[in-house]
Amino acid sequence: MTIAYSILILGVIGIVAAILLYIAAKKFHVDENPKIAEVEELLPGANCGGCGYSGCHAFAAACAEATSMEGLNCVSLNAEGMKKIADLLGFTATAAQRKVAVLKCNSTCETRRAPNRYDGVSSCAIEASLYQGESECAYGCLGCGDCVTACPFGAMTLDKEGAFPVTDWDKCVGCGKCAEACPRGLIELAPLGEHPIVWVACANRDKGAQALKACDVSCIGCGKCIKACPEKAPSVTSFLAHIDYDKCTACGACVEACPRKSITESASCSPGPHTL
Amino acid sequence: MSIKTFRKGGIHPDADKLTADCMPERTPLADKLTIMLSQSIGAPSQPVVAAGAHVAAGELIAKAGGFVGSNIHSPCAGTVKKIEPARTPQGLWQNAIIIVPDAEQPEPQFAGRGDAEIQALTPADIIAIVAEAGIVGLGGATFPTHVKLSLPPGKKADTIILNGAECEPYLTCDDVLMRTRAREIIAGARLMKKATGAGRVIAGVEENKPEAIKAIREAAAGIPDVEVTVLKKKYPQGSEKQLIQACTGRVVPAGGLPVDAGAIVDNVATAYAVWEAVALGKPLYERIVTVTGPNLEGRGNYIVAVGTPLETIINDIGGLPDDTEKVVCGGPMMGKAASTLDSPSTKGLSGVLVLPESMAMRRKPDPCIRCARCVEVCPMGLEPYMLAQLGGHKRWADAATRGVANCLECGCCSYICPSSRPILDFIRLAKAESRKLKK
Numbered sequence: 001m002t003i004a005y006s007i008l009i010l011g012v013i014g015i016v017a018a019i020l021l022y023i024a025a026k027k028f029h030v031d032e033n034p035k036i037a038e039v040e041e042l043l044p045g046a047n048c049g050g051c052g053y054s055g056c057h058a059f060a061a062a063c064a065e066a067t068s069m070e071g072l073n074c075v076s077l078n079a080e081g082m083k084k085i086a087d088l089l090g091f092t093a094t095a096a097q098r099k100v101a102v103l104k105c106n107s108t109c110e111t112r113r114a115p116n117r118y119d120g121v122s123s124c125a126i127e128a129s130l131y132q133g134e135s136e137c138a139y140g141c142l143g144c145g146d147c148v149t150a151c152p153f154g155a156m157t158l159d160k161e162g163a164f165p166v167t168d169w170d171k172c173v174g175c176g177k178c179a180e181a182c183p184r185g186l187i188e189l190a191p192l193g194e195h196p197i198v199w200v201a202c203a204n205r206d207k208g209a210q211a212l213k214a215c216d217v218s219c220i221g222c223g224k225c226i227k228a229c230p231e232k233a234p235s236v237t238s239f240l241a242h243i244d245y246d247k248c249t250a251c252g253a254c255v256e257a258c259p260r261k262s263i264t265e266s267a268s269c270s271p272g273p274h275t276l
Numbered sequence: 277m278s279i280k281t282f283r284k285g286g287i288h289p290d291a292d293k294l295t296a297d298c299m300p301e302r303t304p305l306a307d308k309l310t311i312m313l314s315q316s317i318g319a320p321s322q323p324v325v326a327a328g329a330h331v332a333a334g335e336l337i338a339k340a341g342g343f344v345g346s347n348i349h350s351p352c353a354g355t356v357k358k359i360e361p362a363r364t365p366q367g368l369w370q371n372a373i374i375i376v377p378d379a380e381q382p383e384p385q386f387a388g389r390g391d392a393e394i395q396a397l398t399p400a401d402i403i404a405i406v407a408e409a410g411i412v413g414l415g416g417a418t419f420p421t422h423v424k425l426s427l428p429p430g431k432k433a434d435t436i437i438l439n440g441a442e443c444e445p446y447l448t449c450d451d452v453l454m455r456t457r458a459r460e461i462i463a464g465a466r467l468m469k470k471a472t473g474a475g476r477v478i479a480g481v482e483e484n485k486p487e488a489i490k491a492i493r494e495a496a497a498g499i500p501d502v503e504v505t506v507l508k509k510k511y512p513q514g515s516e517k518q519l520i521q522a523c524t525g526r527v528v529p530a531g532g533l534p535v536d537a538g539a540i541v542d543n544v545a546t547a548y549a550v551w552e553a554v555a556l557g558k559p560l561y562e563r564i565v566t567v568t569g570p571n572l573e574g575r576g577n578y579i580v581a582v583g584t585p586l587e588t589i590i591n592d593i594g595g596l597p598d599d600t601e602k603v604v605c606g607g608p609m610m611g612k613a614a615s616t617l618d619s620p621s622t623k624g625l626s627g628v629l630v631l632p633e634s635m636a637m638r639r640k641p642d643p644c645i646r647c648a649r650c651v652e653v654c655p656m657g658l659e660p661y662m663l664a665q666l667g668g669h670k671r672w673a674d675a676a677t678r679g680v681a682n683c684l685e686c687g688c689c690s691y692i693c694p695s696s697r698p699i700l701d702f703i704r705l706a707k708a709e710s711r712k713l714k715k
Contacts, residue, residue, distance in 0.1 A: 126705050136367075
């Protein structure tokens with residue numbers, strides 16, 4: 001008999017609770033554009049913020065409200081994925097330039113001088129707030145990996161020595177989380193297109209003589225890259241070169257010309273699988 | 277005689293005052309002095325001499341870059357070699373004036389003032405002399421003293437508190453100054469009293485400096501507006517807000533200035549510098565620095581000219597011991613490790629602490645065991661473990677609502693933590709980031 005009572009009582013409680021939940025669901029129902037949920041279904045759900053919105057839901061809401069795909073792009077979806085969203089909403093998909101993270105520091109443990117040892121918390125933000133860092137260069141990579149922790153896609157790792165971050169461009173979607181996390185602003189998003197990326201892998205803004213002492217591969221702002229480039233892509237401001245990615249054709253003339261080997265050319269332009 | 281202290285928190289690290297009985301000695305002038313142009317809080321000073329100029333000891337070489345800023349004077353007779361960036365102990369490049377001292381150093385001549393002349397000075401005169409002499413807070417914060425003495429409109433201070441607590445372990449520069457120059461310190465404090473219109477001077481000295489207490493008491497005997505308060509040996513007794521509470525019982529409101537509690541706190545060395553500026557006409561270009569360390573042979577208190585490279589200071593007294601791992605500028609609690617010995621001393625340098633490997637390295641942090649000792653010792657009544665966690669998760673706004681801006685960065689929390697967690701590191705990060713949020 002006891003077991004029958006138990007079943008009966010629990011059953012009744014269950015039915016009453018179900019009725020209450022039904023009433024509450026009806027009463028507090030919020031009307032939401034059903035398209036938001038449909039778009040969100042197609043998004044990766046990483047909430048990386050690379051689209052400029054606070055997360056995937058906010059992006060989906062913006063898509064549902066929009067009148068065209070202009071200015072709306074999920075960086076972590078490939079063209080096919082974006083086309084699916086455009087089709088769902090009845091818009092024509094616009095091709096967006098894919099970007100990847102490049103590190104504006106190419107020093108290694110051999111090329112830069114480290115006169116002291118950092119013994120504090122393994123966080124770039126904290127190390128940068130305390131002093132100029134282990135190396136002679138007050139602009140270079142600190143190597144504690146704040147960018148690695150920030151990456152929502154697992155695209156960044158510290159290299160074998162555990163000293164500098166390496167980006168796997170197959171995984172990188174260019175959301176910019178790493179750039180935000182770097183206290184020295186060493187990460188830049190460069191367009192990945194038809195040709196390899198050529199960038200100045202140095203951020204030292206000190207005068208040439210000082211930059212020369214800091215590291216073997218520092219940019220001293222000599223301007224040889226400007227003379228070498230047929231497209232006028234490089235420019236030098238405050239003793240530091242920068243390459244305009246829109247003008248660059250990756251001919252490699254500046255890479256050859258740079259006496260400090262601080263201009264780097266990526267090995268390939270393969271956009272990789274990138275199939276989220 | 278009651279011994280006073282602040283109410284909340286605090287710790288009792290070993291005092292290790294190894295150099296307490298070393299009377300100040302002058303170190304020889306370095307071959308080259310590097311005088312930083314940022315020696316105080318506020319705008320960097322503007323050089324008024326060019327390369328090649330010959331300067332006399334005490335001559336103005338850079339003037340304050342704004343109202344909050346300080347004048348800088350040459351510590352010696354010499355030639356300005358150039359003005360170029362030099363390294364701070366933190367390794368950052370800042371502009372500095374390089375002076376090569378002459379071989380012959382004549383005794384510097386200044387126009388002093390007699391007693392009657394000092395009596396006739398108005399408060400504005402005293403503040404002008406202090407500003408002219410480039411005096412900054414010598415406890416380490418390097419806040420320009422003339423700014424501190426110029427009270428904000430509508431604010432009134434009735435008490436000058438002389439900070440002789442020197443609660444940092446190892447440091448003894450204030451102790452020896454009080455032993456040898458007590459009369460001048462009291463006179464300097466009374467000048468500051470006159471400049472601000474305060475009614476009394478309270479000199480607070482920690483109980484572990486009996487000779488300094490005796491000297492200050494003797495100097496203050498018979499002066500009705502000067503009191504001497506003996507303070508308990510507890511860190512951070514010398515922190516501004518804690519000292520005001522210990523000496524007057526008043527509490528500085530959160531986010532407020534000491535003057536909101538009617539008090540102005542000045543270090544004893546600052547008071548001495550004020551006396552020197554007013555009575556002798558001598559600007560601030562040298563100070564007592566405690567050079568110490570458990571294995572450092574030549575440790576002691578030295579009168580060091582501003583701009584002397586740290587390396588020269590250490591080499592002059594016999595060099596670094598072989599087991600040296602870390603050199604700290606300041607005391608062990610709040611001082612910062614130097615990343616290069618190439619950098620020069622500044623007005624704010626109170627100590628150079630040379631630590632062997634066994635004492636220098638941090639222990640590996642263990643997980644937080646929620647013992648709440650950090651809460652117990654926090655002199656500001658904050659919850660350090662929580663603030664550190666919020667800092668670790670980048671929740672700056674939440675840290676701000678929990679009062680991270682009130683943190684003194686005294687380091688009691690990190691000191692007491694049985695898991696050796698880097699609590700202060702994350703709090704400091706949260707403090708800096710939440711300040712940016714406000715803007």
